[in-house]
Amino acid sequence: MTERAESTDNDPLLAGEVDMRRTADSSERAYNTIRKLLVEFTLKPGERINEVQLSRSLGVSRTPIREALNRLASEGFVSLTPNRGFFVRSLSTEGLLDLYELRSIIECAAFKLMCERAEDSEIDRLRQYWEAIVDGYRDQAPDIILAEDEGFHLLIAELSGNPELVGQLSSINARIRFIRRIQIEHPSHDKAQVTSHSAIVAAAVKRDAENGMKLLREHIEMTVSATQQALKDALLKVFAPGNGADLKRRRRARDT
Amino acid sequence: MTERAESTDNDPLLAGEVDMRRTADSSERAYNTIRKLLVEFTLKPGERINEVQLSRSLGVSRTPIREALNRLASEGFVSLTPNRGFFVRSLSTEGLLDLYELRSIIECAAFKLMCERAEDSEIDRLRQYWEAIVDGYRDQAPDIILAEDEGFHLLIAELSGNPELVGQLSSINARIRFIRRIQIEHPSHDKAQVTSHSAIVAAAVKRDAENGMKLLREHIEMTVSATQQALKDALLKVFAPGNGADLKRRRRARDT
């Protein structure tokens, strides 16, 4: 970035000693790490987050931990109750459905705007994106499939021309990523999803907003219903026998 | 400022001197205060935020300031660039239109869901809410009008039954509040908005989703266009002659 920083070069006296470098991105790393812990259910829903313990396990002080947690609180991953600290926000089945509903709303609107506004070349980018991955789509590792799928939907949001939609969708995606991942690994993940995407692309090329929105809505609804059982399985796994007591440990149900 | 007092509990000599100032909500207050500074343009778009200065003027240390700023960054009010600090995110006309568009999307969807799901008694709450304020609506102080208007739209979101929509709309409202306030004070604020609300209520009572969404969309679009001139006036006032150079200072638009 800045190229005037070579002042330390002509300083042979210190050259051998200076190694331990302050990275100045502890907060960022803490944010990513904690978010991953949340997404992967390592930190379990409803659980209280112990800052000291977390800071020790991440090898940083509590300050960046707290900065990260504040951001995660704004994004809905955790909640903060005064003098009691941060809690992993529990995501009920119902809460998940709400999120999927919001996602459907955002995506449909984005699709419509894309049809109205995008350049032909941009629509073509969508087509190319999908064609490039459609062939081996279902043979990839779950993480790859998930990333490609998110990329597809996010691209639609981008082509809407409204950056706010992109931001919203990204945020929603992050919050439901864990369950989408589970669903992809679940046997219920089937080929219909691939055909859905293809049909959506076709509607985009024709700029058929009505039909595209209908397809999207159905695509997401299908995902939701396919996800129902996967979700139950996942929750059973998280609250596995042995620590099942966690389920009723909460005295005051606190939600934000 | 604060005396050490040896920090031991068996110290009755100093007992009378106790200052009950430990409120344990500095972060929260900092958040609200800074957000107000942003909404009211006291902190100007594009400006760099000086943490030390802010902490001095709020009478707290930098820690709660930074926690507040991190939350505000997640919400899109400010942006963070490493080693350079927080900046007031400038809201261009375009950015504002994007936000209004998002608002329209969320509200229309909420209205539709409300029509499909809400109990009759809930719809009636909406009707009552509006009837209770409609009479003196335009005679109130701008802040009251604004709160009542936000309350109206927020109630629709609540009646949609999807709490995520409420959260989204709240967040959007906060970000455009300053301009809505300006618009309300502007001569362009006229009676049509009142009739809009009444018509929307009527559609809700009839559960006419299609018509209600159309009304809402028009209502918001009307607001937007009425806001255009108000916005220009406001920006001129903010970047008053003397520091007008600020207008073109934006180099990279950064988002979070």
Add this chain to the structure above:
DNA sequence: GAACGCAATAGTGTAGACACTTTCTTGACG
């Protein structure tokens, strides 16, 4: 034996210190 203090412990909220980076200032050199 159960309810109720009450001390001991664990954990959060904020302040202040310090290391590092960026930005500003100054003075030498072309």
Add this chain to the structure above:
DNA sequence: CGTCAAGAAAGTGTCTACACTATTGCGTTC
């Protein structure tokens, strides 16, 4: 005059310390 470099000043990023709050565990009372 303008450019650049080196030091000074200003400001951010993180750590540690400590006051305060919540929780836990124990002993006392009825």
